[in-house]
Each structure stands twice: as C-alpha cells, then as structure tokens.
Amino acid sequence: MNTQILTTSQEDLHMAARIIRQGGLVAFPTETVYGLGGDAMNDEAVRKIYAVKGRPGDNPMIVHIAKASEAGQLTPHLGGATMSLIDSFWPGPLTLVLPKKATVPAATTGWLSTVAVRMPDHPAALALIRLSGCPLAAPSANLSGRPSPTKASHVVEDLDGKIDAIVAGEDCRVGIESTVLDMTGVSPAILRPGVITRRDIEAAIGCKVEIDPSLRRTEPDGEPAAFTGGEAALPAGGLAGASGEAAAFCPKSPGMKYKHYAPKARMIVLEGRQDRVKSAIDRLKKQDESLGNRVGVILFEENAFSEAAHAFFAKLRELDNQGVDLILAGALSDADGVGFAVMNRMMKAAGHAVIKV
Numbered sequence: 001m002n003t004q005i006l007t008t009s010q011e012d013l014h015m016a017a018r019i020i021r022q023g024g025l026v027a028f029p030t031e032t033v034y035g036l037g038g039d040a041m042n043d044e045a046v047r048k049i050y051a052v053k054g055r056p057g058d059n060p061m062i063v064h065i066a067k068a069s070e071a072g073q074l075t076p077h078l079g080g081a082t083m084s085l086i087d088s089f090w091p092g093p094l095t096l097v098l099p100k101k102a103t104v105p106a107a108t109t110g111w112l113s114t115v116a117v118r119m120p121d122h123p124a125a126l127a128l129i130r131l132s133g134c135p136l137a138a139p140s141a142n143l144s145g146r147p148s149p150t151k152a153s154h155v156v157e158d159l160d161g162k163i164d165a166i167v168a169g170e171d172c173r174v175g176i177e178s179t180v181l182d183m184t185g186v187s188p189a190i191l192r193p194g195v196i197t198r199r200d201i202e203a204a205i206g207c208k209v210e211i212d213p214s215l216r217r218t219e220p221d222g223e224p225a226a227f228t229g230g231e232a233a234l235p236a237g238g239l240a241g242a243s244g245e246a247a248a249f250c251p252k253s254p255g256m257k258y259k260h261y262a263p264k265a266r267m268i269v270l271e272g273r274q275d276r277v278k279s280a281i282d283r284l285k286k287q288d289e290s291l292g293n294r295v296g297v298i299l300f301e302e303n304a305f306s307e308a309a310h311a312f313f314a315k316l317r318e319l320d321n322q323g324v325d326l327i328l329a330g331a332l333s334d335a336d337g338v339g340f341a342v343m344n345r346m347m348k349a350a351g352h353a354v355i356k357v
C-alpha cells in the first residue's frame with residue numbers, strides 16, 4: 001500500500017478525513033504521542049487497526065472526540081465527578097474509562113462493557129475528528145510492543161506502506177501517553193499514569209483517587225537479576241547477554257499486561273542516589289564495552305520529569321537505530337507524579353530489570 005504523507009494544512013486534513021470516512025486508517029499527531037486513527041463506529045476499520053499494529057484483540061482502543069458533548073454517543077451518562085474532570089482537563093491528556101453504549105462496536109472496546117474516551121489538546125487532531133464527522137479509535141501509532149511514536153519519522157519507521165496516510169505534524173509536546181482513569185468503580189482509579197497526576201485529579205474532584213496495584217509492581221519479568229548490587233559479578237557475555245521470559249500478570253487495563261515500549265536492546269534500570277547511579281552507569285558501560293558490546297545510556301537531570309517524559313520514547317528509538325546491545329537507564333525518583341509516569345514506561349521497557357546501587 002502507498003502511504004500518503006500529509007501536512008496539517010486544511011486541504012490535507014480534508015483529504016485525511018475523507019480516508020477515515022471511507023473506512024481507511026490515518027496516523028495523526030496529538031499532544032501526547034501520534035495516534036493511528038480509524039472510525040471508532042466502523043467495526044471493519046477498527047479490526048484493521050488491530051491487524052496493522054499486530055495488537056492483541058483484547059486490548060481496547062481509546063476513542064477520541066472533538067467536543068465534550070460527543071461523549072454522549074459513546075456512554076449512557078456522565079456522573080458529577082466525570083463532568084468536573086472534563087471541565088478541568090479536556091482537551092488534554094486524560095482518558096476516562098466509562099460505561100459503554102451498545103452502539104459502540106465491541107471490537108473498539110476489546111469486548112469490554114466500558115469505553116475509554118479522550119479529547120486531545122491538539123489543533124490538527126481536533127480538526128481531523130471534526131472533519132471526519134465520527135469519533136476516532138486511535139491507539140498509539142507504533143507496531144505493538146515498540147516504543148510509542150513522538151515524531152512523524154517514528155510513525156514512518158513503523159507503519160509506512162501499511163496504512164493509508166500519515167499526517168506529519170510537529171514532535172509531540174508531552175511525549176508519553178495520556179493518563180487512563182477508570183470512572184466505573186467505587187473510587188476513580190488510575191490504570192495508566194501520565195502527566196495529569198493523581199494529585200491533579202484529586203484536586204479537581206475533591207476525593208481520593210486509587211492507583212491500580214499493578215502499577216506498583218516491582219518484580220522482574222524474567223529471571224531475578226542475579227547481578228543486583230552494583231559490585232556483583234557480570235553474567236558471561238556481559239549484561240547485554242542476560243535475558244528472561246515474561247511472567248503471567250493480569251492488571252485491570254488490558255494494555256498494561258503486554259510487554260511494551262521494548263527497545264531491541266537489553267535494557268536495565270539503575271536505581272539509587274543520582275551520584276551513585278552515574279558512577280555505576282560509567283563502570284558498567286566500560287565493563288560491557290570491554291566485552292565488545294555497544295552500550296547506550298539514558299540519564300535525565302534530577303527532577304526534570306516533564307523533560308524526561310518529552311524525550312524518553314524518542315531516546316529509546318534513537319538508541320535502537322544506533323544498534324546498541326545494552327541500554328543503561330537512570331531511574332527517576334517520584335512517588336506518584338510525572339516522574340512516576342515516566343518510570344512506568346522505563347520499567348516496562350526494561351522488563352522490570354533493575355540494579356539498585
């Protein structure tokens with residue numbers, strides 16, 4: 001398939017909207033990451049999204065709307081707390097999981113009785129939804145398991161030749177995906193952390209917000225890191241050679257159980273005081289390089305959480321493109337703010353392999 005590369009001009013957005021109305025797929029920028037959009041009410045278009053991404057069929061899509069009133073097409077009623085959240089945060093990077101109307105195709109919501117809804121804070125995304133005249137089902141526009149795309153070039157890398165068009169806008173401002181908040185339980189619960197934090201949400205609705213327990217998980221996906229402790233002996237072949245199998249694991253948001261954001265390289269997170277992390281990274285890098293491995297480093301300024309969010313996925317892809325064998329990443333220390341949201345992605349990218357220093 002020939003993938004058209006479009007701009008964010010009115011003329012090009014009209015062309016993109018025509019493709020969506022005909023059941024085609026168009027990737028487009030949002031403030032968080034690029035999305036791969038199709039008509040959320042068209043079962044066939046949604047099935048194509050799963051197929052193109054290689055996405056498991058039980059992992060539901062977020063449905064994007066351009067006006068809060070359009071949520072009424074998707075969910076039977078909006079409660080008081082939901083209305084307050086919409087007033088406070090839409091358009092913006094907050095996705096609300098709500099009861100689903102029967103008219104929303106089952107494929108869109110991964111056969112769940114709930115639907116995830118968000119209004120993106122991006123002019124081209126909003127214009128595309130408006131011109132298409134339908135809500136857009138849009139997961140992140142990466143192949144399943146790959147880091148989410150924050151630049152048009154990332155989308156081209158993963159999806160060129162597989163979808164009808166890519167609206168190539170600027171790099172995404174936020175850089176990590178929206179906060180997913182479940183509004184269908186006794187208290188609101190964060191299923192996926194993002195730059196709208198628990199504290200922001202609690203301030204807007206004046207009640208306690210839970211954090212899904214699966215987000216506090218610490219055990220590694222594979223074999224426990226035998227090399228925990230910075231001074232421990234290296235496995236044969238260096239850290240780049242160590243690997244493990246994913247363990248069974250069942251969080252409430254289906255997407256959170258899959259191996260995600262995975263760079264091609266083996267990745268390890270170093271956790272501890274910033275000065276110790278820095279010297280451990282230097283030492284381990286030299287050790288692995290002396291064994292002939294290429295080593296990449298991800299280390300953000302202490303407490304520069306928004307900058308880390310903006311840069312993290314792009315950095316993973318950049319290191320992959322350089323062909324490194326091992327990525328050593330410094331953990332951010334943040335209990336439940338933006339740094340916590342970045343750590344959620346970093347730990348998944350590393351398969352929860354951590355060295356405490």
Ligand code: TXA
Pocket residue numbers: 030032033034035036059060061062093095097109112114115116118120138139140141176177178179180191192252253254255256
């Ligand atoms: O920022 C974002 O949210 C981006 C942009 C494109 O809007 N989209 C995005 O979509 O990250 P995706 O499909 O990559 O992630 C959606 C997440 C998945 O973890 C999925 O399991 C969860 O939301 N989700 C969707 N519908 C759900 C539902 N009804 N109940 C629970 N979790 C749901």
Ligand code: MG
Pocket residue numbers: 139140148
């Ligand atoms: Mg995704």
